[in-house]
Amino acid sequence: MPKETFFNLPESKRRLVEKTAISEFTEYGYDKASITRIVNKCKIAKGSFYQYFNDKKDLYLYLFNRIGEKKVKALAPVIQNRDQYDFFTLIRELFLEGIKFAAANPEFTLMGEWLYKNKNHPIYNELIKQGMENAQGMYTDFLKSAISKGEIRDNIDLKFISHAVSSLSVSTMEYYFQDRIGKKGGILNFDEGMMDTIDLLIDLLRYGIGTQRKEGNGND
Numbered sequence: 716m717p718k719e720t721f722f723n724l725p726e727s728k729r730r731l732v733e734k735t736a737i738s739e740f741t742e743y744g745y746d747k748a749s750i751t752r753i754v755n756k757c758k759i760a761k762g763s764f765y766q767y768f769n770d771k772k773d774l775y776l777y778l779f780n781r782i783g784e785k786k787v788k789a790l791a792p793v794i795q796n797r798d799q800y801d802f803f804t805l806i807r808e809l810f811l812e813g814i815k816f817a818a819a820n821p822e823f824t825l826m827g828e829w830l831y832k833n834k835n836h837p838i839y840n841e842l843i844k845q846g847m848e849n850a851q852g853m854y855t856d857f858l859k860s861a862i863s864k865g866e867i868r869d870n871i872d873l874k875f876i877s878h879a880v881s882s883l884s885v886s887t888m889e890y891y892f893q894d895r896i897g898k899k900g901g902i903l904n905f906d907e908g909m910m911d912t913i914d915l916l917i918d919l920l921r922y923g924i925g926t927q928r929k930e931g932n933g934n935d
Contacts, residue, residue: 717777721767731757732767733781736774741822744829745775745838772838779842782823783849789816802861803921806880810913831889843885850881867924876924887916 735756739748754761768774793808817824854877861867891912
């Protein structure tokens with residue numbers, strides 16, 4: 716993460732570095748992104764950069780952390796009012812807000828496109844691991860609440876299901892975008908097919924761990 720000297724910069728300067736770096740990573744991807752281009756555009760000495768960050772990876776991870784903070788802020792209204800939803804509707808609403816956030820912040824989405832195209836890159840695994848840990852904590856909390864309300868069976872393995880839901884959420888987005896990645900505007904093309912894909916995931920969860928049973932399945 717950034718050194719204290721970065722946080723001591725005026726906010727306008729910090730935001731300039733963030734914005735410039737996001738544009739650099741969006742255009743060139745992680746491996747080809749240049750610290751030299753970033754500092755030149757920000758009009759700061761290259762030596763100063765290393766007073767702010769250890770290296771390019773440190774900057775990249777910081778940016779994803781910042782993006783994550785902004786996404787959590789965008790999802791906050793749904794999470795804060797989660798008691799008005801059942802578990803399955805809550806998950807669907809979170810997906811919807813996530814789509815809106817991605818559409819409103821295309822540069823963040825395009826940074827993510829590079830990751831989708833480079834799943835064998837060590838930094839992909841590091842970011843996915845971090846994201847999964849955060850998601851599992853959130854889903855565990857949601858699942859506990861849903862169990863207490865009788866929406867989900869109380870005999871589930873909570874740790875496993877929170878891991879499974881987190882993994883399925885990532886897989887759902889990857890599945891939807893797999894044919895769009897690399898095409899002009901592809902990953903930014905949010906059509907009705909996305910919600911169809913998400914609704915398949917919701918149904919899988921509803922009839923897999925929910926107390927509701929699908930009619931005619933012989934489990935009444």
